[in-house]
Amino acid sequence: MMNFIKNNLIYLILLILFIYKGLFVNIIANINTILSKNNNIYKNQIDILESENKILKEDLETVTNLKGIYSDSYKLTKVSYRLSYNDNEFYITGDNYKANNLLINENGLVGVIKEIKKGYSLCTTIKGVKNLSIKINDSFGTISEYKDNLFIVKDISNYDDVKLNDEVYTSVIGDINNKIYIGYVYSIEEHEVSKTLYIKSKVDFNNLNFLYVVG
Numbered sequence: 001m002m003n004f005i006k007n008n009l010i011y012l013i014l015l016i017l018f019i020y021k022g023l024f025v026n027i028i029a030n031i032n033t034i035l036s037k038n039n040n041i042y043k044n045q046i047d048i049l050e051s052e053n054k055i056l057k058e059d060l061e062t063v064t065n066l067k068g069i070y071s072d073s074y075k076l077t078k079v080s081y082r083l084s085y086n087d088n089e090f091y092i093t094g095d096n097y098k099a100n101n102l103l104i105n106e107n108g109l110v111g112v113i114k115e116i117k118k119g120y121s122l123c124t125t126i127k128g129v130k131n132l133s134i135k136i137n138d139s140f141g142t143i144s145e146y147k148d149n150l151f152i153v154k155d156i157s158n159y160d161d162v163k164l165n166d167e168v169y170t171s172v173i174g175d176i177n178n179k180i181y182i183g184y185v186y187s188i189e190e191h192e193v194s195k196t197l198y199i200k201s202k203v204d205f206n207n208l209n210f211l212y213v214v215g
Contacts, residue, residue, distance in 0.1 A: 149200075
């Protein structure tokens, strides 16, 4: 009797498996799909975390580089938004500054704060600053324009001691009175009584990130 029940039970189980095999296959497939989706989700999360970690490392390197060059009294800020319709203007985080404060990075003068907003500030690169006063050795001049990635100075006398590769700084003449590195004399064009200087900045104006506020 027991053997009869056991044999029939086996047949019954086999019959149920045969009838509902499609259901079992679907269940197993769904389980595999769920596990696969979970694996993809975890992989995506890991990729995102790795990307964020890379960005944080790059930010830390930039900040460390800046702090190794400039005074701790300068206020650290970051470019938060670049205006697409104006190549020169951008926003920085924070509003605890003043208009005309200078912005610098490890390569020199970047720009000037134009206007203080609530929680952020509107700025312009020095490419957009008109008549920026400069000093080269003991000579003074004014940047009149920016063209072909060079700043142009036209009011330097032939008697002024200015040579190629001389360093260029902001002067104490005018509204912007902090002595900050701008660049170097890239080329000189001599005229009868004056010469035109072409100044090269080391700042990559298309790649601005962390900055110091000087003022």
